[in-house]
Amino acid sequence: MRVGLDVGGTKTDAVAVDAAGDVVARVRLATGYGPDEVVRTVAAAVDELCASGSIPRSAIRSVGIGIPGQVEPGSGLVAHAVNLGVDRLDLRAAAGDRLGVPIGVENDVKAAALGAYTLHGADGAMAYLNVGTGVAAGIVTDGLLLRGARGTAGEVGHISVDPHGPVCRCGQRGCIEAFAGGGAVTERWARPGALPVRDVFDAADAGDPQALRLRAGIALGIASAVRVLVLTADVDAVVLGGGLTALGDRLIDGVRAELATSAEASPFLRSLRLGERVQLLPSGSPAAALGAALIGAAAETEEALTHG
Amino acid sequence: MRVGLDVGGTKTDAVAVDAAGDVVARVRLATGYGPDEVVRTVAAAVDELCASGSIPRSAIRSVGIGIPGQVEPGSGLVAHAVNLGVDRLDLRAAAGDRLGVPIGVENDVKAAALGAYTLHGADGAMAYLNVGTGVAAGIVTDGLLLRGARGTAGEVGHISVDPHGPVCRCGQRGCIEAFAGGGAVTERWARPGALPVRDVFDAADAGDPQALRLRAGIALGIASAVRVLVLTADVDAVVLGGGLTALGDRLIDGVRAELATSAEASPFLRSLRLGERVQLLPSGSPAAALGAALIGAAAETEEALTHG
Known part of the structure; x- marks a missing residue:
């Protein structure tokens, strides 16, 4: 056992x-x-x-x-x-x-990442992207974790995707985590509430402009991480887990919409069919x-x- | 033989x-x-x-x-x-x-990438970043090429690092290749000359504002690729090759300056000592x-x- x-x-x-x-x-x-x-x-x-x-x-x-x-x-x-x-x-x-x-x-x-790979019945290459307080990924290739040279493999949360984006707790601007990390979103939302990211989604549904911006940023951040993982490590699938995935379809629909927008602009991205390759780890x-x-x-x- | x-x-x-x-x-x-x-x-x-x-x-x-x-x-x-x-x-x-x-x-x-790994006497993980007409990388871990699931491993050239950046031939905006690819730079420079990227560097030295912007973009694009490669695949070293590396120190000094700027802002990036980990493949x-x-x-x- x-x-x-x-x-x-x-x-x-x-x-x-x-x-x-x-x-x-x-x-x-x-x-x-x-x-x-x-x-x-x-x-x-x-x-x-x-x-x-x-x-x-x-x-x-x-x-x-x-x-x-x-x-x-x-x-x-x-x-x-x-x-x-x-x-x-x-x-x-x-x-x-x-x-x-x-x-x-x-x-x-x-x-x-290793557990998701096993549950997913995956072969080849898969990434697990954790979207919780922070954002980080684990990459598994042929059943083996990519560990890299110095322990930063999968630290995609601190890749900047916008030089004019929000300041990240790491000090850079426009990091994926500054857009999509629960900690960063909660800080920028700055309103009381037990489930601030859910509150942002609810307020965005009701048309609140700040919430709409934050929600779009979450989708941009996660979609950017998916693009980075596929275009660097060429993983077949990106499985999302972590606290924010409790939002279920409300989260992943936004990510897929953002991936669809970039695919519309780029035949190359379109050929990668990223929207089909991102999925949620089942809750629990x-x-x-x-x-x-x-x-x-x-x-x-x-x-x-x-x-x- | x-x-x-x-x-x-x-x-x-x-x-x-x-x-x-x-x-x-x-x-x-x-x-x-x-x-x-x-x-x-x-x-x-x-x-x-x-x-x-x-x-x-x-x-x-x-x-x-x-x-x-x-x-x-x-x-x-x-x-x-x-x-x-x-x-x-x-x-x-x-x-x-x-x-x-x-x-x-x-x-x-x-x-x-495989040849550079061998010549470099590397062990662990190394990336070779080719900066020629386009920008792409090969990643070698423990002597093995990372091939990935569908042939896009190392295609970091088409990762967008600025939603307001220049349009890439792939259709996206702000791709690493749109900033640093010789083809994209030549197109935006749009002046006659046998060695347009060298002309851009010469004109930047002479203070030409467009050339200064293009040269800064080249450094930004390559530095972004280095950050992506280290923060995703955790390679120990990034070796630069391809046509643009004929510029030698003029190229890599700019890349290191850009890496130093981001390290100044971010203790996390500073701890990665990226400037020391990027190097040029010897000419020839x-x-x-x-x-x-x-x-x-x-x-x-x-x-x-x-x-x-």
Whole structure:
């Protein structure tokens, strides 16, 4: 049995995956804040999974963890997991001490990319584009995550697509994330409300000019990311996930309309049929936790190869 | 002995590479126009190489060909090689009939990427960015060309980085190629001269306002491509080649200045040290022909695996 955890800023999603690759148990629990609490959450998630699925601890061969921060390639070192209150943590070592099984750790978007690739039944190349507070992608080719040289693979959120666009929290102007990131949109909307991006869409439907501009910017940002991913990595499909995708068709219809506009202007873009290649991850999909389980399984194989 | 040919719009560069990977002979000849003449050029290049290097024909195990057109992945089918007057040609079959050895065919930019990777002594991930009439890149990871799903990997030239930028021949506005492609710059400069892009740089040095704008656009376009390649595929280095790189430091200094400006605004970009990661392919480098030789060698291995 493989366990996969998606440790999010507020909730942790945990799955147990059997040898056939099927999810046989799933639990969600609140994520603690700070390094110690994150490690405690990981251990608690495994306990709850075992209890809920009647899984003996001895059946767990590996645990994989997806986490919203930088993960040093080939290590379990997490850095700058700001939303979790973690500046630096050797999560592989800390979780391994608690759980006594091989641990794999990966950035949550990259883990979700691997899970989405598997759920999608994809072959060839696919990108998972996470549109949440920030915007980032994971690219999977022939079942392998593109990790790149220095950990910036898939950081399309900080590509500028308009030198006169809004200032991004990274300092540049017109970044994809400055247009489409939930954090940036919320900041520019600057009105109270529990679901500010949904409020923007509602206000745009009612004709509010600022909301119309922001909504158009979200579509432009996501469509730009789709174009970048296809024209650089030549992925077959771009699967959208993350908080903003709770808007469902209201989100993707706008993205497709923006892709259609650029295709109208350009026979070359038209030939790429981008509108057909972008899709939504189904709501409630366990992609990120499933991907983490795959990362954990790979970590076990690696450990076996290294230590015999 | 492996032969590699870079079939360009006006000239063909041919190299013979020994088992150690060293270039032992090199010739250049004029490229013929149209399918029959292209095939004849290929055969003539092999003849001239053999004569110039005293290489017996029987020593040639494979011939690889880089060509400025679309090459259907895994085949030798060339399409839309506009500058060669070739609309559609099974170059693998036609050249194989003439030469009687396994033939590999690849898009010239992708072949050059593979050659640059080898010459560069790179490991990890590298991009080769060709800045000639058009702008396109080849991405090599761990020695393997990123081919993608539908042949658009590395087509960064048609990513728009300014919705109000110049109209591109592809129909979009503000494409990287519309800013930095030699064809687009020549068209907008619209003054007579044998080396229009050099004229633009000279006129910019003399303070001509249109030339200053065009020169800044070239730097912006190339710097944008570097940012896209690093932030999507996370390549360690971006090596520039193609016609415009004959401008040497005059070109790359402008690119580095543009990268420095964006790094000043953004700590995140600053941390990527992009200015240090962009470099020029040395003038006269046989990268494209060498890469073609590697493509040919791979084709021989493939044929052996398929046919025993």
